[in-house]
Amino acid sequence: MSDKNSSLLPSIIANSYAARLGVALLFAVVVMLVFGLVISVQASETLEDDVESDLTGLSESQAGELDAWLQSTERSVRGSSDAAALNTDDTTAISDYLEDRVENEQVSTNVAAVHYYNTETGTIEASSNENFVGVDPAEQGAAFAENPPEFDSPHETHITEPFEVSIADHPIIAVLSPVTGQENHVLVYMTDLRERTRTISDQRDDSFTVVVNSENQYIAHPNASRILADHEGGAEMRAMLSAGESTFMKMDEEVMGMTKLESTDWTVMSHSDREEAFALSNQINSDLIGLLLLAVINLGLVGVTIGANTVTSLRRLSNRAREMGEGRLDVDLSTSRSDEIGGLYQSFDTMRTSLRNSIEEAEQAQAEAEQARKEAEEARKEAENESEVMQEINDDLERQAAQYQEVLGEAAAGDLTQRVEPDSSNEAMQQVGAEINTTLDALEEIIATTKSFAQDVSMATEQAGDNARQVNQASQNVRDSIGEISKGASNQSQRLQDAASEMEGLSATAEEVAASAQQVATTSQAAAEVGETGREAAQKAVEQMNSIDEETDRTVEEINALAEDLSEIGEIVDLITQIVEQTNMLALNASIEAARADAGGDGFAVVADEIKGLAEETKDAAGDIEDRIDRIQAQADETVETMEATSEQVNIGTETVEEAIDALERIVESTEEVDTGIQEIDDATEEQARTAQNVMGVIDDLTDISRETATEADSVADAAQAQTESIDEVANSADELRDSAQALDDLLDRFTVKSDSNAGGSTTSFGRSIEGGDS
Amino acid sequence: MSTLTTWFSFGTVGMALGTLALAYGFKLIDEKNHKRYSILVAVPLIAVGAYGLMALGISNISTQSGESVYVLRYIDWLLTTPLHVLYLGLLAGAAMGTIYRSIGLMALTIVLGFGGAVLDGILGWLLYILGSVAFVGVIYYAMYDFDDAVQQKDDSTVALYRKLRAFLIVLWLIYPFIWVLAPVGLGLMNIETSALVISYLDIVAKVGFGLIALSGQLVATGTTDPAGVTAD
Structure with missing residues (x-):
């Protein structure tokens, strides 16, 4: 139709x-x-x-x-x-x-x-x-x-x-x-x-x-x-x-x-x-x-x-x-008819059922296809994303690795100011970067601080060395004077022994002066030996520190021993000071006698004759010398204190060096520089030993000077004066050294907490930095 | 007259059988529909009485033109046709005002038809035409007002209503032609043939209507009983 x-x-x-x-x-x-x-x-x-x-x-x-x-x-x-x-x-x-x-x-x-x-x-x-x-x-x-x-x-x-x-x-x-x-x-x-x-x-x-x-x-x-x-x-x-x-x-x-x-x-x-x-x-x-x-x-x-x-x-x-x-497939298809029309309804019903099934299947298939498509799309996106992410990660890692490599290369080349950029999506890489930066920070700080400390120590010890040399010189002069005084005293002693009964007190005093002088000499020698020993110990400590592991303790002990030696030196110096005081009185007497010898010709008998007056004069002069010795003793005390402090600081520094060595032990190649530093410290210690020997020499000189009396007295006074000034400077430098050592101690104390995770790698640059600092 | 008696007897028997068949329907349908359904049974029952009396030769009167007119037949129609219209209106669920008006027009149709049959000449034809116009009015109500109302009902009721309406309109439209052809009209058909045709048409219209309505109601209530489908 x-x-x-x-x-x-x-x-x-x-x-x-x-x-x-x-x-x-x-x-x-x-x-x-x-x-x-x-x-x-x-x-x-x-x-x-x-x-x-x-x-x-x-x-x-x-x-x-x-x-x-x-x-x-x-x-x-x-x-x-x-x-x-x-x-x-x-x-x-x-x-x-x-x-x-x-x-x-x-x-x-x-x-x-x-x-x-x-x-x-x-x-x-x-x-x-x-x-x-x-x-x-x-x-x-x-x-x-x-x-x-x-x-x-x-x-x-x-x-x-x-x-x-x-x-x-x-x-x-x-x-x-x-x-x-x-x-x-x-x-x-x-x-x-x-x-x-x-x-x-x-x-x-x-x-x-x-x-x-x-x-x-x-x-x-x-x-x-x-x-x-x-x-x-x-x-x-x-x-x-x-x-x-x-x-x-x-x-x-x-x-x-x-x-x-x-x-x-x-x-x-x-x-x-x-x-x-x-x-x-x-x-x-x-x-x-x-x-x-x-x-x-x-x-x-x-x-x-x-x-x-x-x-x-x-x-x-x-x-x-x-x-x-x-x-609308749910329409009513029921009919009461059983003829062809009814059959038609039934056919429609059958068709509808079939249609419905087909539609359901089609819809299901469509839904499945859609689902599959979505899944495929998602999978594709995920793959792309993953690929991109992987690529990014890869690039990132490569970039990071390159950067790290560059920075580490720079660090290996000695430039410790470089830092890696730890910003990375990769946590491990980021952590590695952060660790590198932390290591570099710590390294740089340690090196800088150590460099500064070393410089300070170097400067202070140099000054202390100079001062000690001067003190030594003065002491040599004093020793010479004292030698002279000793000779004079020996002569005086022999002469006094000759006149023993008369001048028993004076003889005892002379014996005490001689003994004291000998003692001073011996003590000076011992001091020199101790100084030599200290230098050797220091040298040994340096050598031992060169071998890092085993030697460190001994080095510390040696440093301690050095410190003790220094303390002993201090005590000896004290003793010397006391002797010097006594010598000073002798020297004062000798000086007065010498002055009289100078003034009145060369007959000691005249001097012995006039011993009482001379003793009085010597006593006065000795009082002056005592005063001066007191002042020198006070200065020596101060020096000893300074030295103790220095020793203490050196001890602390040794400990610090030990700790630094401990820290630097993990940084494999740093020991050499430390050794060098310790060598330098050793040198300084040697210098100190030498200085102590010099002091003994000075004391010998002073003995000589005291023996030589009048002419030497002025130079002794001058030397004592210079010594006073130098020892003041030594005190100042020792203060500075103490402060620096304290700062280094503080810093290295803080460093210790973190130092466990840091190991090796920067020893060379450390050493170079120290060397650079020396030069 | 023996022929007439035969046809009237035929009508009586047909109506009686139809009444029995429809009365059996009371057992098939829902109780709540009995009241409305009784209309369908009442229609052939009335016709049984009318035909029975006509078969006995009662009630024919002579018209102006000398032809015989059966008053009982018109009385039958005067009662039954409005009942059919009433059933149609109730089935459609039309407003009672509309139903009453259509019933009135239906009754008027019969009365005017009777007048047209009795009276001779122009006046008779005039009444006949007026009756036809009244019947057109009934058709109008059935086609529009009732139809609008029945649209609110379910499919099967609409289908049943349409079928019954078509049934009534088609069959009832034949009556005016019979009237025209019968002796009371042009007289082309003699009274015996008219009686036969009208009897048959009456049986078909009354019993058939009832059976279709019964069948439709059974379908509507979901009780599918194919026995009730064959109307004739």
Whole structure:
């Protein structure tokens, strides 16, 4: 139906099943109607023909009968007129004869009476009915009397028009024939027209027949009273009929068959009621209509029930299908029908189920495909991301590694200011970077601090060395003086021993001076030895520190020993100081003596003689020397304290170096530089030892000086003065050294906490830095 | 008249059988629908009475034109056709005002048709035309007002309503043609044939309507009983 060209029907019909069905049913009704009409027309025509032939046949038969009757009546009257019995004048005999013939029915039917009529007189001379004898027919109005026919031959007959006479109680047709052998006499057959008509009209129940003559008078009529009455209309038609011809007429109420008689101008008209005549036709038509209506009813019923059901079902199914087409697969497809339509519903249901399954499968497949696509996409993205990340990590690692390599290279080359950029996505790398930076920071700080410390120590020890040299020089001078004093004292002692008893106290004092001087010398030597030992110990410590691991402890011990030696030196210096004090008193005396020797020539005896005065002077001078020695002692004490402090600081420094060595042990190649440092410290210590020896020398010199007295006293004083100043500086430098050592200690203390994780690697640069610092 | 009696007896028997068949339907349908369903049973029952009396030769009166008119037939129609319209209206769930108006028009159609049958000449035809107009009014109500109302109902009720409506309209439209063709009209069909056709049409319209409605109700209530489907 979608293709309108494929259907010959207009679209409004083609598009609707109901319209199609309606048109089909309508077409069936129209066909039945047309065919019914054809049947009706054909049947009606056939029936009409039947009716026509029936009626004309009736009228023809009636006409025939009437013709036959008239002819038989004529023959009868002609025959009777020839009868011999009439050849008489005896009218009575004639009447008898006629009466006899009538009674014996020797005349034709319906002849009521036979008359023997004298045309000349105009009277009936004889008659079968005696009532008519002597009657003048003309008076009665008889047609044959009023209008007498002319007869040329005795065998002629004449039939009169119908007429009525008063003497007879019925209309009459008279048939005349001249009587053979009797002039002016005719035989008249007088027929009973009513009786005749009754036989005509009563032939059929459903019709009636009349006979009309050319004068439009009823010859015969079922209603006898109407005989001779005028018939209305139809005269022209009757006139057109020739004798013996028949015709058929349909009128409003009735139909008519008409036949003209052959013997006269009468017309027989057989009427039939139109309704009755066509009753069968009407019945058939009625039945046809009824049949048609029943067919229409049944077709309507079919159309309404089956058609409407089908249309409803199909429309519903169509709507359902459309809804399904629009995607609503859950439409109601139930139906109570079990026919093809029901099958269609079931097919749709099956189709829907199949469709639903297919859709579900398709949707599922689509969902799966979508899922798979998403997963693939995600996997691809992840792979890309991972690849990128890996690439980034890789690049990052490479970059980081390159950077680390560069920075470590720089660090290896000695540039410790470089730092790695630990910013990396890789935690391990970041940690490594951070560790490197921390290591480098610590290394740099250690090296810087150590460098500074070393410099400070170096400077301080250098200064201390210088100072110690000066002190040593002074001490040498003092020793020389003391030597001289010792010699003087020896001499003095020998001289005093000589004068022992006298100057026992002075001798003891001289012995004490000598012993003290020797002791000073010995002590100085011991100090020198100790200094040498300290230097060696230091050298050994340096050497031992060169071997890092095992030597460190010993080095520390040696340093401690050195410290102890230094302390001992301090004590010796103390002792020396005490000796110096005593020597100072001797020196003062010697000095006074020397001064006197200088002043008074070379005789010691003079001096011994004047010992008391000289002793007093010596005592004064010794007091001065004591003062000076006290000052020197105080300065020495301070120096010792300084040295103790230095020793302590050196000890601390040694510990620090030990700790530094410990720390630097992990940094594999740093020991060499430490060794160098320690070598330098050793050198310094050696210097100190030397200085101590020098001090002993100085003390020897001082002894010499004290022995040499006067000239040396000034230089001793000067030297002591310079020594005081130098020792002040030594004190200052020692302070600085102490502070620096303290700072280094603090720093290295902090470093120790972190130092466990740091090991080796920077020893070389450390050493170089120290060397750089030295240079 | 024997033919007429035959047809009237045929009508009586047909209506009686239809009434019995429909009365059996009470057992099939829901209790709550009995009231409405009783209309369907009442219709052929009334017709049984009318046809029975007509078969006994009672109640025919003579018209102006001399034809016989069966008063009982018109009384039957006067009662049953509004009942059918009432059932249709109730099925559609139309407003009672609309139902009453359509019932009134239906009754008027019958009354005017009766007047047209009794009276002769122009006046008779005038009444006939007026009756036809009234019937068109009934059709209008069934096509529009009732139809609007039934759209609120479910599919099966709509289908049933449409089917019954088409049934009534198609079959009832045949009556005016019979009227025209019958002796009271043009007289192309004689009274016996008319009686046969009308009897048959009456049986079909009344019993058929009832059976279709019964079948539809059974379908609507989900009780699928194929026995009730065959209307004739």
